[in-house]
Amino acid sequence: MLSIPKGFKFSCVNSGLRYKNRHDLTLILSDTPAVGAGVFTKNKFQAAPVTVCKETLKNSTCVRGALINAGQANACTGEEGIADCRKTLELVAKGLNIKPSELLPASTGVIGPRFDMDKWELAAPRLVESIGEANPVQAAKAIMTTDKFPKLAWQSVESGTGTAKVLGLSKGAGMICPDMATLLGFIICDAEVDPVWWQEALKRCIDKSFNCITVDGDTSTNDTILAFANGASDFKADSDATRQALEAALLDVCQSLSYMIIQDAEGGTKVMSISVSGALSDNDANLMARAVGNSPLVKTALFGEDPNWGRIVAAAGRSGAEFNPENLTLRFGKITVFEKGKPVEGDMDALLEPIMRKQDIEVIITLGDGDGKASLLASDFSKEYITINADYRS
Known part of the structure; x- marks a missing residue:
């Protein structure tokens, strides 16, 4: 009440x-x-x-x-x-x-x-x-x-x-x-x-x-x-x-x-919870989390329920954070999709399909380089986001 x-x-x-x-x-x-x-x-x-x-x-x-x-x-x-x-x-x-x-x-x-x-x-x-x-x-x-x-x-x-x-x-x-x-x-x-x-x-x-x-x-x-x-x-x-x-x-x-x-994000359908740990500093972790959360490619993949982990790894790599790529591990929920610089073997699309259908999706990045950590909530991008903002002053 x-x-x-x-x-x-x-x-x-x-x-x-x-x-x-x-x-x-x-x-x-x-x-x-x-x-x-x-x-x-x-x-x-x-x-x-x-x-x-x-x-x-x-x-x-x-x-x-x-x-x-x-x-x-x-x-x-x-x-x-x-x-x-x-x-x-x-x-x-x-x-x-x-x-x-x-x-x-x-x-x-x-x-x-x-x-x-x-x-x-x-x-x-x-x-x-x-x-x-x-x-x-x-x-x-x-x-x-x-x-x-x-x-x-x-x-x-x-x-x-x-x-x-x-x-x-x-x-x-x-x-x-x-x-x-x-x-x-x-x-x-x-x-x-x-x-x-x-x-x-x-x-x-x-x-x-x-x-x-x-x-x-x-x-x-x-x-x-x-x-x-x-x-x-x-x-x-x-x-x-x-x-x-x-x-x-x-x-x-x-x-x-x-x-x-x-x-309630404009045109949003998903809530992506991004956590980064093991960074050299909190600032590095924050840079990486924001690069992933703000990436239009990551957001549109999220809307399409496509577990395109390559877009997340690419965003992490261009984030400006200092880290060793060989130490990066990426998980969707409890499922590891990338570690030691290469994808994990298996039918990941099939394994991740039920996770990607949910509203709340966990993206977990661990680096193994230090004690820095950060978390971020991010929405996806849908066609409705474009419509809302194209017509905002109409």
Whole structure:
């Protein structure tokens, strides 16, 4: 059963910024000031809401919530776009009787167009008036673009003083290949936390979740993960044990949402779990995993349920990772197909046919050169991916 952290409310309305007959504007609000944390895209072109968010959190981690719109990214819009972003915060904050700096903005959608501020003027009062009337599922639906389903995950953790709840929602299906992809995520928690630790914990969890997925090798101008902890429960993350337990719950939520993003990849039909071990370094392992996961040839073979291991070995070889090819072993699940520089004998197509029909497919590479390791979730490429992205602005 969906578990909502104490002291948070949701609101969703249709602003008409791009979509018709659906919610596209969302407010997540804490009843009381919360500790805010964020991790953002590393793209050189950073959208207006990313710029404003980073500036706000640099000055203060005491915030009340997030204001999110879908359909327009407000990216590559110059100083005018930043001014538009700040104006949207002012419109909503005024109705809530709080400071604009207490709200963190996030946007997703088409890059380039500026907001129609007349529509924001009309939508902001309705968004404020309906606070508390929406639920997390409706909020998750309202932030979607090409997503096929809303993505939510939740966990709880207990201590001697109380129970903390963690709830996350995210959107993302294409333009996904973090270092933090058109990817937005929002995590709310009712534990009492230290601001510095909360930011560090969020970054660690993202490095093990959202930064370990790829759909198409593209990263976005708008990638944002925000986390809020308002201390409304009796759970206090004030010891090593309580902090470890809360971080484990946070990681579980992040990894669950990350899996859903790959499961819902634009045109995707498969989830490929790639693990590389025995590399000279973690960086080498990561280079290899990403080369395999981002390879169009590997992805199309996956869609065709073709166990074309040669494409995987070739991707590993061009990855830039330092390794001895004679030490590489490749397995699909428990079946070894390549080792000691040559294929394993046998009717591999017949052996692998039932594995390739599954939605979840394990690709395991071991190198025997060191202790470096990495993991990555990747989708396949289908004909539908081309259709979705060819018609995106239509």
